[in-house]
Amino acid sequence: MNRKEAILELAQVYSNYAIYPKKRFIDNTALRVFQRTHSENHYAHEIEFLLQNQKDESDRLGADLPWWGKKYFTLDKGTRVFIISQDSLSEDAGSIAFYMNLMNESVMDTNSYNNYIHNNRLERFASWGMAKNYLIECGIDLDFAFVTDARKVYPRDTMKFKQFISEQKRKTLRDDSYVYGFQKDLLNLNVKESKELLVSEINFCKPDLIITLGEVGFHYLHREIPLTPVLKQSNTTVPILAEDVIVKRDFIAAPFPGKKNETFIPPYTTNSINTIRRNLRCIN
Structure with missing residues (x-):
């Protein structure tokens, strides 16, 4: 199976959940901006294989798109790492998990990232630099990484909720992303379908190593103890x-990289980094 065939098959894993409605991927979304600014990037091309088999419209809020390195769906030898992140709480479809598409650009440091987000008027992931440094410390080869979002499937009719929040944004002086993120986080996530979809992703991607960043993915895979x-x-x-x-x-359980996350400090970070590095050495 070549890369295109693999991604077309992956697209079927998502299609029934209607979380990537094609009509919402408009010109100013993070994906479309990236496709213009980095047109030669593998992801800019390959994501279209996934999107072409999604529904045109949906009454659900969209989820962050998964991201994969350029060698994940190849026959190249390498340790394939499946990383489960958490929803950026962006408004709708069009964002990419963790802004991984920018993280894997070797020239993109934190200052370049901030300028890119500002110049293109995109929603900012404040801990992007922190997250990138963490993944580098873990020793993960991003060419062989697949990154997905734990919060995937929201209830039906949540588009009406989005319209309500948009009206609230215009009436408030607080930061827009905070207002929307706070409200979206209060939505009743469809945990059953989100977990079901995550399991399907894992089984399809057949990773050598799975890492959960934060509590959501952790509790999907292991609910008996706290993180x-x-x-x-x-x-x-x-x-x-x-x-x-x-x-x-x-x-492997790991803390979510975030400035407000009380567990994203030593020894929590050190323990997870060392565990990941040990496992990578054993696999290789």
């Missing part, structure tokens, strides 16, 4: 309790 005690341990590897995951038996 923080795991992060205090020198080995943050945890067994997968989601019965439908058939390609892996365990995953």
Whole structure:
């Protein structure tokens, strides 16, 4: 199976959930801006194979798009790492998980990122530089990484809620992204379908290593214990309790890279980084 065939097949995993409606990917969304500014990038081309098989419209809020490195869907030898992030709380479809498309551009440092976001009037992921540095410290080869969002499927009719929030934005002096993010986070995420879709992604992608960043993905795969005690341990590897995951038996728990996250400090970060690096050495 070549890269195009693999991504077309991956597209079918998402299509029934209607979380990437094609008509919402308008010119000013993060994806379309990236396709204009980095037209030669592998992701700028390959994401179209995924989108062409999605529904035109949906009554759900859109989720962040997954991102994959240029070698993930190839026969090249390498350790394939599946990273489960958390929703950026952007308004709708069109954003890319973790802004990974920019993170994998070697010339894009934090200052360049801030300028890029400002100049293109995009919503800002404030901890982008922190997240990039963390992944580098982990020793992950981003060419072999697949990054997806844990918060995926929102209830039906949430587009009406979005219209309400847009009206509230115009009436407030607070930061727009904070207002929207706070409100969107209060929505009743469809946990059952979000978990179901995540499991399907994992089984399709067949990773060598799974990493959860933050609590949402962690609790999808392991609900018996809280995250923080795991992060205090020198080995943050945890067994997968989601019965439908058939390609892996365990995953690595890690804190979500964020300035306001109380667990994104040593020893939590150190423990997860060391666990990831040990596993990468063992696989290689």
